[in-house]
Amino acid sequence: MATQCKSLSESVPELFERQLTTAATKVPAAAVVPLELIYLPRQKHRRYFDPHQLDALIHSVQEQGILEPLLVRPIGSNHYELVAGERRLKAAIAVGLKEVPVRIRELSESEALELALVENLQREDLNPVEETEGILQLIALEQGLTQDEVVSGLYRMYNQLKGNVNSVNPNVRVRDFEGYVQTVFKSLGRMSWESFVKNRLPLLKLPGDILEALRVGQIEYTKALALAKVKDQASRQGLLAEAIAKSLSLSQIRKRVKALQSPPGPGRFVDRIDATYKRLKKSKVWEDLKKREKLESLLAQIEELISLE
Incomplete structure (x- = not known):
């Protein structure tokens, strides 16, 4: 367990600043380091970055370079692990920089994890x-x-x-x-x-497909909760795709969810049969011998079911 944050009166931003100023430094506090010597931590805290915001940062780096140094900790001989600043690192790689400014701090694995979490939670674009x-x-x-x-x-x-x-x-x-x-x-x-x-x-209890869509910013969390009420996976995935493609509102999603949860009545079923029959009459499916044979087989099954009444 980390031992740096025991005071309950200390705020999260204060913790971040104190960790930076009190960590023992056996290496220079600031430096310029080749990108090839910086490694991502084994435990990543962000898996999604808003592409528009990342593009804006890339443009900024192209124009002005890296204005705020990355935070790293030394691991091994002349190698470093990124603690904070993954977006800046991605932007630097995208524009082809060979080296970046960094702040180097001697941190244990638990201290680095704590700092990464705290820095991450201060971001406005976190999903x-x-x-x-x-x-x-x-x-x-x-x-x-x-x-x-x-x-x-x-x-x-x-x-x-x-x-x-x-x-x-x-x-x-x-x-x-x-x-x-x-x-x-x-x-x-x-x-x-x-x-x-x-x-x-x-x-955290959402189905995997809904959770991933929420994680990458395709839907808002209120819509995710509504979509998760559809238990049938195929129906849920279809509605999820429609919600993303058409940018459905929360009220529209709730109406569709309610319709999917309501058992189809006889009238609705008959309407569906009628609509399918009309489409079938106009279809060119009869021109395909294999499809025609399959349709004839299905029709025979329907006729058999009717005859059993």
Whole structure:
């Protein structure tokens, strides 16, 4: 567990600045390093970057270069691991830079992880999935818990608040956890911990296709929650594709979800048969011998079903 962030009164931005100024430096604090010597960390915290914002940064780097140094830590001989600044690194690679300015800090793996999480959570363009995962990772790191334990602790706090469970006198560890949770959300200033439990934690239970679309910014999280109510995978994927292609509003998505969840009545089924029959009469499918044979086989099955009435 990291030991640098024990004060519950310390804000997340203050933590970031203090980590930078108090970390022991056995190498020069600032330098220009060849790109080929900088490696990405094994545990990446961002998997999606808004292409428009990245293009804007690339244009800026072309015009002005890298204005803010990347943060790295030394690993091995003359090699470095990126701690903060992956967008700047991508932009530097895109414009063909050979070297970039960096701030070098001697950091342990846990300290580097903490700094990367904190820096990431201060970004304005972080999508809801990565923000949710980042907050859970930060709390888990600071409290020495697994992410599943953090989620359980958050639900316990929420249920106690709503009176769904009997309140008991918490021990010191529980009080520390609850106090740290409240401080993190107050410091981030994005949402309350209650809103996080109610609206964000459910995102992690979304079907994989919905979660990925949300992660890469194709849909908003309110639309993702609505789409997830469609349990049939094929129907859900079809509606997801339509929602993305047509930029459907939340109300439009909810109407389509409701229609998919409603069992088709006899009238609707008959209308569907009638519409299919009209299309079939106008179709050139009869000109294809193989398709015609298949249609004749299907028609025979329908006739057999009718004869059994």
